[in-house]
Amino acid sequence: MTDSFNTHNSPPRPLYQPIALQCPSCTSLLDRFSEHSQLIVCGYCNERIELNHAELRALGKGNPLEFSPFRLNLESIFHWEGIDYSIIGRISFLDADGEPGPKDYLLFHPQMGTLWASAYSGYGFYITKRSRMLPPLSQLIAGGTVEMPDQSKWRLTEQEKYSIEHVDGALPWIAKQGDEVEVIELQSLADRKVTMAVERTVGIDEIECSISRELTSTEWLKATGLYTVGQGNSSRNTMSRTASVLGLLLGLATLVFMGSQACSIPSPEHIALFEYTATELSTEQVTATFELPTYLDVDQPISIGFHSELDNEWLSVQYAILKSPNEDTAKTYMDLLNDEEGFEDSTQNIWVSDISLSYYHGYEGGESWSEGSKSSKDRIILREPGHYRLLLSGIGGRTDGIDSVPLNRSVTIHVLKKDVSSAYYWVGMIFVLMVTALFVKEA
Secondary structure (H helix, E strand, O other): OHHHHOHHHOOOOOOOOOEEEEOOOOOOEEEEOOOOOOEEEOOOOOEEEEOOOOOOEEEEEOOOOOOOOOOOOOOOEEEEOOEEEEEEEEEEEEOOOOOEEEEEEEEEEOOOEEEEEEEEOOOEEEEEEEEOOOOOHHHHHHOOEEEOOOOOEEEEEEEEEEEEEEEEEEEOOOOOOOOEEEEEEEEEOOOOOEEEEEEEEOOOOOEEEEEEEEEOHHHHHHHHOOOOOOHHHHHHHHHHHHHHHHHHHHHHHHHHHHHHHHHHOOOOEEEEEEEEEHHHHOOOEEOOOEEEOOOOOOOOOEEEEEEOOOOOEEEEEEEEEEEEOOOOOOEEHHHHHHHOOOOOOOOEEEEEEEEEEEEEEEEEOOEEEEEEEOEEEEEEOOOOOEEEEEEEEEEEEEEEOOEEEEOOOEEEEEEEEOOOOOHHHHHHHHHHHHHHHHHHHHO
16 A cells, blocks of 8 residues: 555656746736646635636635635645655645644646645644545445455545635646535555545535555654754754753653662551451440650651451441550540549540441452452651550441441551651652653654
């Protein structure tokens, strides 16, 4: 399929000599760049001129409508496969919603003939060569996969209707603003960058078929002359490459630093372990005290983790961190209140939170499934050393049919110090790695 674009391998045709014409409206000189031109739009007075007759026939001036401008000028050079084509015609389309559609540029070389280049914002850039081989219309109507007489296979991808927004230059057919074109697009199953379009201008029976190949943005910029790799840009390219190398080195240094920080995070240290049944937690419980020593780094968080071996069950626990005036044993909350009644120095509530655990699993359609978690953890900064304890209360259950059954499982509570998470470092490293990969591509 790509051989159809190797136009420089074809035998050269006789050199075409453009004919100088005169606009019948303003007498400006016109160039009939190609012998196939049927319409010329005068660049001075915007007169549309038909070339099918012995004498030039003026068709009227185009409406001076506002439209999204072309990026490429008439008579500018489009360099493709070693050949310098001239842009001799331009067509701007609107899609069915009235939004800007593709912009087609007619390319001409006096020996190589014509090609089309298209730019469609958001969809890419394409180089197009007309083909006389139409796909079987019966397969197009049926949709799906279409097989051409040359055994190539294509997949129907889109059907769209465009209207001409603006036209200028020299074109191989009579076109005017408002003309509608129905397009059926197919994608090659052998090469995703190659597409085929079947086009029909509404009101005209003639059907055209074209083969297009998608260009990268770099190929488009090089072909249009907006991007060159020559002496004039050597300084710019050197600066760009230097910036890419510096960005690459900075990214690698950041990755090494963040990786070393993540790996240097110490393992958390055990402070306390408590275990209660769900039945016990239905009554408020106060744990025995645990100590945060004076040498503890107050900027290192402690973590309070909850775990229960749930089996299609749920558990909700409310807890508070209490600062105790002295070391004490486990008891109920009511006993604590009674013991400290009338004391001036009593237990203080400094943190309140809650956690929810649930774990469900089963089989459906021959496959196992599960959702939820049996564990949860909170990290907290406690800036004062001393004795602390937990106030706990909870409720849980499972549903059998329509009845809710109380939960009777044990809950383990771990209190750890210096429990610093490395997750943020690893997420940051992934982000830096993605950015660094861009610098690698540019370098």
